Amino acid sequence: MNRYSGFTLLAVDDHEHNLFTLRTLVQQHMDVTILEATSGQQALDIALSGAPIDLIILDIQMPEMDGFQTASMLKIRKKTRDIPIIFLTAAFKTQEFQQKGYEVGAVDYLLKPIDDNQLINKISTYFRLIEKERSLNLILEQKVAERTAELAHAKQHLENIITYMGEALLVLNPDGKIMEVNPALRKMLGYSDEELLGMGIGDIFEEEEDEQAGAFMGTWLEALIRVGALNKIEARFITRDGKRIPILFSRTAVKNEAGKISDILCIAKDMTGYIRQDESSGDNTIDADALS
Known part of the structure; x- marks a missing residue:
């Protein structure tokens, strides 16, 4: 019995x-x-x-x-x-x-x-x-364990993508402070995580015109609020030793449940191999034909 x-x-x-x-x-x-x-x-x-x-x-x-x-x-x-x-x-x-x-x-x-x-x-x-x-x-415990394992796998998969992606990735808060970076960005700029986290985006970034760079968060934020993403912007990163690296930049707004921007995702492609000399002005510009 x-x-x-x-x-x-x-x-x-x-x-x-x-x-x-x-x-x-x-x-x-x-x-x-x-x-x-x-x-x-x-x-x-x-x-x-x-x-x-x-x-x-x-x-x-x-x-x-x-x-x-x-x-x-x-x-x-x-x-x-x-x-x-x-x-x-x-x-x-x-x-x-x-x-x-x-x-x-x-x-x-x-x-x-x-x-x-x-x-x-x-x-x-x-x-x-x-x-x-x-x-x-x-x-319930089994379902929780299975879901936890799925989330852990998904998290690891995402971390692997971020770690091994060729483009530089930064995550900013709405004030323009750097919250997260990936290895490609650290390698490109020569900074450590400890040095980058908490820095302002303006410390490592400049656009073509001073006025644009000065209005970085104001202009960006307004545009991001309107359209949610800004793509293929020509700009430059400033490395730890002061070197300028030409980049093609994209920015995407992440909004919370209240509809306000909580994070800004930035992806930058190093365009050092795609630069041509403008014969009339002497400026370096990205060769769009070379990218097609």
Whole structure:
């Protein structure tokens, strides 16, 4: 017989023969571990120090600490507060006393002399509910674990793309401060992560005209708010040693739930191999034909 194997029942009664009767009855119908206590204090000691208990059958009439007091003490302790309690009594048959049992945390209330079938059905009902709850918890834990693994895989995949992409990537906050960078940007500029994070974008970037560079965040932010992205802008990065690197720059706004920009994603392509000399002005410009 393996019915409810693995469950633990605590029976509490100050009369040994009542415990014997209860133990014999339960063992005839189910394969559960039965713990026994002959006083409220002993029940507390067992519940707080031993293995997890799934259900408590608790007699109300006991000397020193009765069933109501015992239940109250069990319910105020974190380890035992959620254990369902079934009260047994021969004396307290009025509605008032039954209501008191529910108020101190009992889930059910049975009268002595014990109706064998009724008691076994009650115990089985609560064990089935516990089984169902545990099964649902296992399913939930499995789904959480699977989802966590999926998110971890997706995160790693994204990190690999960012790490190994050839273009430089920066993430700015709406104030133009650098929040994140990828290895391509660090290599291009010669800065470490510690040096770059928190710097203003204007410290490493310049556009063709001084006015454009000065209005970097104001003009950009207005444009980003309107269109969400700005692509293929010719500009220059300023490296750690002051060298200018020609780049083709794209900027994309990331908005939060309120519709406000929370981050600005910037991707820059090093155009050092695509520069031609303008014969009339002597300026270096990006050869669009070379990119097609």
